[in-house]
Amino acid sequence: LEDILITGGQKDADNLFTFSRNCYALVIGILGTGDFSRSLARRLVACGCRVVVGSRTPSRFVALFPEEAEVTHMEAANQADLVFVAVYPEHYSTLVHLKPALAGKALVDVSNGLQIKQEGPSNAQQLADLFPESSVVKGFNTTSAWTLQAGPRDGSRQVLLCSDDQMAKSSVMQLCRRMGFIPVDMGLLSSSLEIENLPLYLFPSWRTPIICTLALFIFFYLYNSVHEVLHPYITGGKNKLYKLPIEIVNVTFPSVALVMLALVYLPGVIAAFLQLWRGTKYTRFPDWLDHWLTRRKQFGLCSFLCAALHAVYSLCLPMRKSARFQLLNKAFEQVKAGNADSWVEADVWRMELYLSVGIMALGLLSLLAVTSLPSVANTVNWREFTFIQSTLGYCALFMGTLHTLIFGWDRAFLAAQYHFGLPPTFLLVLILPLTVLLSRLKCRYLIMHQIM
Ligand SMILES: NC(=O)C1=CN([C@@H]2O[C@H](COP(=O)(O)OP(=O)(O)OC[C@H]3O[C@@H](n4cnc5c(N)ncnc54)[C@H](OP(=O)(O)O)[C@@H]3O)[C@@H](O)[C@H]2O)C=CC1
Numbered sequence: 001l002e003d004i005l006i007t008g009g010q011k012d013a014d015n016l017f018t019f020s021r022n023c024y025a026l027v028i029g030i031l032g033t034g035d036f037s038r039s040l041a042r043r044l045v046a047c048g049c050r051v052v053v054g055s056r057t058p059s060r061f062v063a064l065f066p067e068e069a070e071v072t073h074m075e076a077a078n079q080a081d082l083v084f085v086a087v088y089p090e091h092y093s094t095l096v097h098l099k100p101a102l103a104g105k106a107l108v109d110v111s112n113g114l115q116i117k118q119e120g121p122s123n124a125q126q127l128a129d130l131f132p133e134s135s136v137v138k139g140f141n142t143t144s145a146w147t148l149q150a151g152p153r154d155g156s157r158q159v160l161l162c163s164d165d166q167m168a169k170s171s172v173m174q175l176c177r178r179m180g181f182i183p184v185d186m187g188l189l190s191s192s193l194e195i196e197n198l199p200l201y202l203f204p205s206w207r208t209p210i211i212c213t214l215a216l217f218i219f220f221y222l223y224n225s226v227h228e229v230l231h232p233y234i235t236g237g238k239n240k241l242y243k244l245p246i247e248i249v250n251v252t253f254p255s256v257a258l259v260m261l262a263l264v265y266l267p268g269v270i271a272a273f274l275q276l277w278r279g280t281k282y283t284r285f286p287d288w289l290d291h292w293l294t295r296r297k298q299f300g301l302c303s304f305l306c307a308a309l310h311a312v313y314s315l316c317l318p319m320r321k322s323a324r325f326q327l328l329n330k331a332f333e334q335v336k337a338g339n340a341d342s343w344v345e346a347d348v349w350r351m352e353l354y355l356s357v358g359i360m361a362l363g364l365l366s367l368l369a370v371t372s373l374p375s376v377a378n379t380v381n382w383r384e385f386t387f388i389q390s391t392l393g394y395c396a397l398f399m400g401t402l403h404t405l406i407f408g409w410d411r412a413f414l415a416a417q418y419h420f421g422l423p424p425t426f427l428l429v430l431i432l433p434l435t436v437l438l439s440r441l442k443c444r445y446l447i448m449h450q451i452m
Pocket residue numbers: 031032033034035036037054055056057058061085086087088089091094110111112113140141142143144145146
């Protein structure tokens with residue numbers, strides 16, 4: 001077996017060698033004259049390949065292709081060593097008359113599905129069934145016509161490829177490198193279903209975090225509107241609708257940011273408790289916890305976005321006309337009352353501390369967000385990464401909680417006076433981070449005493 005593997009490998013290597021040497025002399029066929037075909041032809045011509053384009057009506061489209069490319073009838077595909085099928089899969093069956101011309105050649109299926117498919121056959125497998133004598137390679141569907149045309153400088157460089165025929169796949173990989181892309185071997189043709197689904201996914205790992213952010217935002221926004229707009233209107237007939245676009249949004253964002261940040265660390269705590277409870281770390285977590293643990297980065301980035309927006313909104317608060325009028329009115333009332341000094345030491349200190357802690361929390365969150373980028377994360381080792389993401393993350397959570405505490409403690413009691421009970425906002429915003437912080441300390445204690 002080893003012998004076969006070695007000689008097989010040698011043969012492959014030889015083939016690759018002759019292929020790469022002949023790449024310039026190689027004839028690449030493209031079926032179809034659509035957007036994809038045009039961009040691909042341009043790219044191939046630019047890297048020195050000979051291109052033959054097969055069309056049902058060549059005369060109509062010849063002007064759209066670079067001069068170096070030959071646009072002829074479909075049957076011309078038999079001149080090519082490797083053929084790209086740039087035709088929609090619905091029309092594959094109209095190509096069957098090319099079966100003899102395409103026999104023994106590598107066919108590249110670049111098509112995308114219209115919807116996410118859980119079960120096969122994929123487009124590439126259907127093409128392979130139609131052309132059993134050709135070797136089908138799936139690839140380039142994740143590369144847009146635009147990327148092909150602009151060249152790989154300005155777009156994604158990875159091209160995912162799969163095929164049952166190792167030789168055909170190697171040739172396409174080689175061609176890929178010639179064109180400046182990075183081929184990624186995805187294995188056998190059965191992977192084609194996954195490759196076809198890839199461009200159709202809509203932020204799959206972001207769905208839960210975004211839904212959570214939106215739900216929390218709506219909840220806190222409604223609560224704050226009732227508290228700050230509806231309540232003064234009903235009890236005092238005051239019109240406070242002007243608060244809706246900025247002030248209410250501004251007090252809503254930090255609550256969402258803090259709860260989302262707590263939700264980054266909560267699953268880790270639950271997981272640690274679960275392991276302690278079970279007395280082992282060698283059992284699987286339930287699916288929901290698994291799902292939650294893998295989405296922590298997205299939760300954190302949503303939290304960062306809310307915190308950053310809160311900072312921008314806060315900076316804009318004094319710019320508003322309403323703030324200026326309120327300031328003037330206050331000043332006038334003060335003059336009328338003959339009060340020369342409105343300095344309140346406790347209020348001053350509270351504001352200074354509250355702002356300072358808030359800025360620190362935002363700074364730490366930015367650090368967490370930046371180090372979550374793959375290119376930055378790759379430059380730190382595992383210990384450094386956990387130090388930043390875990391220790392500094394808890395610091396950010398602590399500072400954020402402190403920020404809310406200093407700002408909101410008297411509001412909570414104020415609201416209690418209005419027979420509102422303790423505002424649920426305040427409760428949720430404080431209880432969740434505090435629980436996480438406390439249980440984290442407890443976990444540390446348990447681990448330190450080697451109970452795990
Ligand atoms: N556009 C893009 O950015 C990308 C496209 N793709 C895939 O590439 C393939 C082609 O896409 P695109 O170039 O945009 O599509 P177009 O509609 O622009 O082109 C399709 C071409 O197919 C040819 N064709 C052959 N047989 C038939 C037939 N029976 N009926 C209709 N047309 C036929 C036509 O050329 P003629 O009239 O000369 O025969 C036509 O120009 C698709 O499978 C798509 O999923 C993949 C990634 C990106």
